[in-house]
Amino acid sequence: MTALAIIGCGFVADLYMASLAKHANLSVVRVFDRDPARLSAFAAHWRLDKADTLDGLLAGLPKGCIILNLTNPHAHYEVSKACLAAGFHVYSEKPLAMDLDQARDLHALAARQGVLLASAPCSVLGEAAQVLAGAVRDGVAGRPRLVYAELDDGFIPQAPYEDWRSASGAPWPYGDEFRVGCTLEHAGYYLTWLVAMFGPVVRVVAASAELVEAKPGGGGASDFSVAVLFFADGVVARLTCSIIAPHDHRIRVIGDKGVLAVRRAWDNAAKVRFHRRLRLRRRLIDLPVGRRIRPRGATHPKVARTGAAAMNFALGPAEMAASLAEGRPCRLSADFALHLTEVTLAIQNSGDHSDAQVMTTSCEKPEAMSWLA
Ligand SMILES: NC(=O)c1ccc[n+]([C@@H]2O[C@H](COP(=O)([O-])OP(=O)(O)OC[C@H]3O[C@@H](n4cnc5c(N)ncnc54)[C@H](O)[C@@H]3O)[C@@H](O)[C@H]2O)c1
The missing domain is CATH 3.30.360.10 (Dihydrodipicolinate Reductase; domain 2)
Structure with missing residues (x-):
């Protein structure tokens, strides 16, 4: 079983949850959103544990956890950076960052920390x-x-x-x-x-x-x-x-x-x-x-069509988990x-x-x- 955490509990996070339900080996252990009302609605809907702060989330996660950064694009850099710095693998929604210097920074930080960094789409x-x-x-x-x-x-x-x-x-x-x-x-x-x-x-x-x-x-x-x-x-x-x-x-x-x-x-x-x-x-x-x-x-x-998409959003996190379990490079x-x-x-x-x-x-x-x- 691979532990996942979610940061950003908005529109796309629900699509991830419907997809993750198809992968019995992936388990969301905790979620966080900076909007308390959204966090509560999401955690209640999916019956998930929530953290009240980003630091609180990071402090409570098991080693080897993969964090899904599902925040808005302008927040991707700061959120991914905090997660990588704390030693966790990161799967970021696209884009990885809003400018190339920031994306390079994340790429270098992941390499220094010896953790995986991948980005959607998968x-x-x-x-x-x-x-x-x-x-x-x-x-x-x-x-x-x-x-x-x-x-x-x-x-x-x-x-x-x-x-x-x-x-x-x-x-x-x-x-x-x-x-x-x-x-x-x-x-x-x-x-x-x-x-x-x-x-x-x-x-x-x-x-x-x-x-x-x-x-x-x-x-x-x-x-x-x-x-x-x-x-x-x-x-x-x-x-x-x-x-x-x-x-x-x-x-x-x-x-x-x-x-x-x-x-x-x-x-x-x-x-x-x-x-x-x-x-x-x-x-x-x-x-x-x-x-x-x-x-x-x-x-x-496969997942059923929701709105415009019939995509399994968990294929990326599942590939990261499989690459870690098998000790091979991640395709993403x-x-x-x-x-x-x-x-x-x-x-x-x-x-x-x-x-x-x-x-x-x-x-x-x-x-x-x-x-x-
Ligand atoms: N909406 C879609 O159909 C869709 C589909 C595929 C991918 N995406 C991607 O998913 C990502 C999120 O999009 P969305 O549609 O879910 O947006 P959204 O606005 O519905 O949800 C984003 C959530 O992130 C939270 N957030 C923002 N900054 C944060 C921070 N610093 N810390 C904690 N929480 C923070 C917001 O409060 C919000 O609840 C984007 O990168 C988008 O490109 C969206």
């Missing part, structure tokens, strides 16, 4: 991402040349988000989401998959803009970005994030023999399909109906988290004037999950 360890990456490795579509990855969420400024509530009653934090921006919030959902398939990003050419100003609760961050990412493997990807364009969460890997496609980024069980390319008389087509590529056997526990390494942060910030901050940005961090491709073999 859907890269999920079935759809793993099956897609396996198909790329197996050369199903031939040599990959180009990837289109879309994280368009629809025109969220007009959505009824004031009515969105989590299981224990936390409101969807729209002001914070708008202030942080959809690139920092979402790019990682496909960046992780892309790095797992094609290795680190070498150069980023990107643009970002705020298209709807003065959103309720905050603004100032880009609500649209598009990036062309040049990967170490030679593949080029276009990654789009917006809360403006109609909902589109597809990823398409375009190779010499056809297209590998997944339609839903936020669904671990999304189908992976291969659309073969054919010459038909004088035409060239990618077959509109793709052949399904299935995992060879059982994969991982600190290098991986730092690299994702650098690429994401490069896109987020690109504005309307950026030149090509050369990345200074790098990482290994996370290994395939053993159930894929």
